[in-house]
Amino acid sequence: MSPKEILEKYKNGEMTLTEALEHIPDRGIEEMGFATIDTDRHKRTGLPEVIYSSGKTVEQVSQIAERMHLKGIDVLATRATPEMFEAVKERIPGAQYNALAKTIIYKQNTQPSTEGYIVVVAAGTSDMPVAEEAVETAQFLGNRVEKVYDVGVAGIHRLFHRLELIRNARVIIVVAGMEGALASVVGGLVDKPVIGVPTSIGYGANFQGLSALLSMLNSCASGVSVVNIDNGFGAACQASLINKL
Template identity: 45%
Template sequence: MDLEPILEDVSEGELSVAEARERIEGFTRVDDFARFDTRREDRNGVPEVVLAEGKRPADVASIAEQAIEKEDRVIITRIDEETKTALEDVQSSAAEVEWIEQAQIMVLRTSEYEPPVTDGTVAVLTGGTSDIPVAEEAAVTAREMGCEVETIYDVGVAGIHRMFAERHQFDDADCIIVAAGREGALPTVVAGMVDAPVIGLPVSIGYGAGADGKAALLGMLQSCTVLSVVNIDAGFVAGAQAAQAARG
């Protein structure tokens, strides 16, 4: 990090000592319970995201308020109704509020926010309609990292002709995410057809012996094609990895 511009801003009174400290440390403190990483996107292109799941709604709102003030945009994932209500005051301070209901994601932006722009393209496929919420988390993440995203849903192996009919939509993508539950076969099929990196995203859909996505995860890990695999329901991770690869 180049410290000289920061020190010059402090000496000229344009930056307080506390603000300079935050820039140097690379995170902002939220009371005594959170530290929002303000330099993650500068380091590796992946934005810091607020995971609402497991947090108190009031704490999520506090983190989001600090994040949008520092970064002009905040992405909050896995939001329940109570947390959505707690975010109302934060929403009122944003110029733009995007609510992706299927994925339970909210993106807040100020009027000063300038989105990243890349030439990367990411395709997101699902085996079934039940896989869409996790796939949407991946799609939103890749879009927020500046990629053009094409979604092709409900093209699983139970009716493989559906996927072949849509091949023109993903054949030229720079990276492809394939979300599937049950036995998780679709990523293997797609990876055997294209020359782009494919990321398998196992989804916790399906009952019986392979419940909670375990069969899908193991099936993708055992794939005979060249395939990367993320954890079960890890839509954010899949989207971020795909965007990094597509922009590469």
């Protein structure tokens, strides 16, 4: 019985919801007891299931990664420790680790990179861990990515030196801590979507990134949207969806 036939029978009252679900062999769920993998996420949303490693044990991360690998799902784990990587690598020998981004990646489903590219602009070297998380995620999702690092407003001429590369991107991710002014500056210079990523980098009054977040949210430049503090992953997902429109 096809999914369409099952749905029709359910809608016509010929089958209960429980009976309908029993006729569907794969509901997009992989139960592991301590975790439930969404195996259908990529088909449903265009973005795959990803492991957020913070708060999980080394064993949990490695088991989830292995199960995803066995199900044919490319593996991306964010906020992962070196210990987690070593455990994953034992189960998936080809896995790669970016120590700065804290990401574990294993891709078995190759896909061509997009023609248009995403550019990740970081205000300072201290913002690079968040910027690298965005880069790794965007590349994992099949995007061509360019980097423009250490071009904060304290030396704004450094930004102008790379302006052509930035303007030619389809989407721009701007990563900045301190006062977070770079997102507004870039937003006033380009005609492309700008995604601001405030970071927790800064002195005491930065409030662990809150001041940068509020600055970006209050940007007077049109076309600037903002994700949460240190959320390079979220910015890359949004940028990837825009880049593939």
